[in-house]
Amino acid sequence: MYCRSASAIILTYDVSNMQSLLELEDRFLGLTDTASDDCIFAVVGNKIDLIDDYEAEGEPDGERLRRGSASKLRKQVHAEDAIALYKRIMKYRMVDEAHAPAADKMCFETSAKTGYNVDFLFESVFNMVVPLIVKKKANGPDETVNLAQNHHEKKTKSGCC
Numbered sequence: 001m002y003c004r005s006a007s008a009i010i011l012t013y014d015v016s017n018m019q020s021l022l023e024l025e026d027r028f029l030g031l032t033d034t035a036s037d038d039c040i041f042a043v044v045g046n047k048i049d050l051i052d053d054y055e056a057e058g059e060p061d062g063e064r065l066r067r068g069s070a071s072k073l074r075k076q077v078h079a080e081d082a083i084a085l086y087k088r089i090m091k092y093r094m095v096d097e098a099h100a101p102a103a104d105k106m107c108f109e110t111s112a113k114t115g116y117n118v119d120f121l122f123e124s125v126f127n128m129v130v131p132l133i134v135k136k137k138a139n140g141p142d143e144t145v146n147l148a149q150n151h152h153e154k155k156t157k158s159g160c161c
């Protein structure tokens with residue numbers, strides 16, 4: 001996972017697996033330390049199609065009955081769990097909640113399989129990120145690591161000693 005200067009990070013868990021949400025915090029949150037200070041976070045519960053009471057938008061009448069619920073799973077991660085994680089992420093990043101997008105706006109449930117909410121997720125994140133990027137560009141170029149310059153500086157130092 002490479003996050004240096006990232007303007008947006010989408011953290012994805014599996015709605016039918018609580019462990020996947022816990023791992024986002026335990027294993028991946030620390031890896032976002034190098035993201036941009038104003039980085040936008042979205043917390044996304046994927047695989048919503050596997051859940052018992054999921055009903056895809058636009059699903060034809062009777063389709064759900066036809067599908068049956070034998071293979072459906074119980075939802076293990078609820079919206080409030082994701083919202084609580086989002087709030088902990090803001091705390092971890094030391095972002096004042098008043099200055100961050102509202103938690104309920106940044107937590108999504110999707111299905112990569114059916115496409116449910118996927119466009120909405122990316123459009124929402126995109127609409128938030130673009131103004132930030134435009135603002136940053138207007139403030140001048142990003143600080144970047146100049147590998148050639150570092151190399152040269154090292155060489156000069158070793159020459160002096």
Ligand SMILES: Nc1nc2c(ncn2[C@@H]2O[C@H](COP(=O)(O)OP(=O)(O)OP(=O)(O)O)[C@@H](O)[C@H]2O)c(=O)[nH]1
Binds near residue numbers: 014
């Ligand atoms: N039903 C369903 N299956 C999905 C969805 N997204 C991914 N999968 C399936 O889940 C499996 C793992 O998907 P990956 O994209 O490899 O995700 P991963 O995070 O590496 O793996 P997992 O932790 O197992 O989900 C694959 O078989 C995918 O086809 C979804 O929205 N719904």
